[in-house]
Amino acid sequence: MTGPDEVRFRSELAALLPRLRRFAMVLTGAPAEADDLTQSALERALVRQRQFTPGTRLDSWVFRIAQNLWIDQLRSRKSRGPHADLDAAAAETGQKDEDMADRMDIARTISSLPEDQRAVVGLILVEGWSYQEAAAMLETPVGTVMSRLFRARERIKAALAVGGDVS
Amino acid sequence: MTVKPTPEELMAYADGQLDDAHAQRVEHAIAAFPELRAAVDDHRRTRAAAREAFDEMAKAPMSPGLAALSNSLAAPRSPAAWASNPRSAGKWRKQFAVGAWPAAAAACLFGGVISGALLTASNDDVIRWRGGPSAGSMLAQVLEKSPSETASARGEGQAIVVASFTSGDGRFCRQFEIGGAADGVACRGADGWSILALAKRPGGAGSFGTAGGEDPVGLAVAGLDPGPRIEGEAEQRLIDRGWKN
Numbered sequence: 001m002t003g004p005d006e007v008r009f010r011s012e013l014a015a016l017l018p019r020l021r022r023f024a025m026v027l028t029g030a031p032a033e034a035d036d037l038t039q040s041a042l043e044r045a046l047v048r049q050r051q052f053t054p055g056t057r058l059d060s061w062v063f064r065i066a067q068n069l070w071i072d073q074l075r076s077r078k079s080r081g082p083h084a085d086l087d088a089a090a091a092e093t094g095q096k097d098e099d100m101a102d103r104m105d106i107a108r109t110i111s112s113l114p115e116d117q118r119a120v121v122g123l124i125l126v127e128g129w130s131y132q133e134a135a136a137m138l139e140t141p142v143g144t145v146m147s148r149l150f151r152a153r154e155r156i157k158a159a160l161a162v163g164g165d166v167s
Numbered sequence: 168m169t170v171k172p173t174p175e176e177l178m179a180y181a182d183g184q185l186d187d188a189h190a191q192r193v194e195h196a197i198a199a200f201p202e203l204r205a206a207v208d209d210h211r212r213t214r215a216a217a218r219e220a221f222d223e224m225a226k227a228p229m230s231p232g233l234a235a236l237s238n239s240l241a242a243p244r245s246p247a248a249w250a251s252n253p254r255s256a257g258k259w260r261k262q263f264a265v266g267a268w269p270a271a272a273a274a275c276l277f278g279g280v281i282s283g284a285l286l287t288a289s290n291d292d293v294i295r296w297r298g299g300p301s302a303g304s305m306l307a308q309v310l311e312k313s314p315s316e317t318a319s320a321r322g323e324g325q326a327i328v329v330a331s332f333t334s335g336d337g338r339f340c341r342q343f344e345i346g347g348a349a350d351g352v353a354c355r356g357a358d359g360w361s362i363l364a365l366a367k368r369p370g371g372a373g374s375f376g377t378a379g380g381e382d383p384v385g386l387a388v389a390g391l392d393p394g395p396r397i398e399g400e401a402e403q404r405l406i407d408r409g410w411k412n
Contacts, residue, residue: 014240021233022225035230042236043385047342050330050396051316100223107220124182125217131184146175153178156213 009049009058013042016059019127020066026122027070029111037073041066063127064137067119074115109159110152117152120145125153169199177203181210310341310353310360311410314402331402335392339410342388350384354391355410363387 020041024034045052045062052061110121116138123134124145131149135142172180172193179185180193197203229237309326316329330342340354340363351365364387397405405411 010240014237017233017237017240018225021229022221025221025224031224031227032230035233039230039233039236042240047385047388048329050398103216103220103223106216107224110217110220121217122221125214126221131179131182146179150175150178153210153213156216157209160212160216 005054006049009052010046012058013045013062016062017042019059020062023063023122023127024066024070025107026110026118026126027067029107029118037066037070040069044069060129060133060137063123063129067137071115105162106156106159109155113152113155116140117148117155120148121152121156124149169196171200172196172203174206177206178210181207182214306343306345307360310343310355312406314406315341315398331397331405332388332391333394333397335394338391339397339405340388340391340393342384352384352387352391363391 017038021034021038024037024041025031028034028037041062044065048065052058110118113121119138120134123129123137124131129137131142131145135145138145170192176185176189176193180190185193197207228234306326309328313328315331316327326343326345328341328343332340332342334340334354338354338356340352341360342350342352344350349365351362353360353362364384366383
């Protein structure tokens with residue numbers, strides 16, 4: 001890939017970066033880790049761009065790279081700690097109102113979901129991929145994706161109910 | 168008679184995932200059993216809440232490294248220079264320089280692939296191995312003879328080349344993978360291939376090397392100021408001629 005194709009490839013990566021980063025936040029539950037994951041995924045996409053099939057969806061390819069990198073990172077760890085970084089994120093955005101607190105509660109709830117549920121929440125609820133697209137990216141049957149999503153939603157629903165009671 | 172949809176069908180309906188005919192059947196069911204409406208509303212609320220939560224989190228400023236990469240992607244520039252950003256060269260060079268990659272661990276992971284290689288940091292922003300892959304080693308053969316991405320065996324320890332390119336200083340370079348466990352980049356000198364960077368992938372045996380978010384190989388490639396990919400017949404010609412123009 002050379003010349004105009006490469007320029008277009010780079011600008012398309014730039015365009016999808018915000019969505020990729022938000023997805024990485026769902027996966028990692030921590031802005032610093034999310035930025036590292038986003039950066040790694042984009043760098044890997046650049047290095048491997050000749051493996052990308054023109055005419056297919058670049059965003060789906062890069063999201064899959066990010067998902068696979070994340071799974072690799074998880075496997076390399078003995079265990080995952082809690083998502084203390086969420087509070088840092090709250091501080092960094094500079095807002096501390098009640099709505100903000102509720103949103104952070106939901107983010108925290110999602111971040112505490114099992115890994116496989118978090119991925120479907122990130123892809124489908126946050127990023128708006130279809131069930132079929134998410135299933136293809138995760139190399140998982142659609143039925144499995146749906147049951148994971150359903151279970152994840154039960155937890156989010158419970159967190160929303162608690163948040164509603166408090167406010 | 169109207170059949171009640173399953174909970175998952177209701178969820179798919181709420182998410183707009185059903186085809187028109189299926190969605191219509193669910194709508195009829197909701198009309199017949201109004202209590203189903205609450206489940207649909209719950210699904211829409213959870214979707215909105217998840218989206219809002221991470222929209223909020225995404226307002227956090229980007230890390231300097233990601234911001235630099237973002238700028239470099241958005242700016243029109245020479246196609247050759249990619250992924251260069253200020254985050255990392257210094258950071259990962261330091262990481263390796265302090266001995267995060269003991270030669271023993273490397274030898275353990277790469278076994279017969281690279282024998283006797285010792286890692287040294289040089290001052291040109293890449294990690295150099297003292298000496299190339301030993302003559303006749305599997306990696307040396309792959310680098311010399313295999314076209315990109317066509318190695319038949321991809322088992323543990325097997326190397327494949329994923330890309331060939333010319334560096335800014337006119338050398339032929341190849342990026343490779345070893346058994347899904349490590350990535351590297353090597354360039355051809357007059358007397359063979361020398362490995363400029365080698366990074367274990369997270370998750371492989373023996374935890375050393377790349378911390379989260381580091382991609383030393385990508386950065387080393389960027390540091391080489393790579394030109395266009397060499398592929399197909401052009402690559403095969405170079406292989407046939409022993410990497411001489």
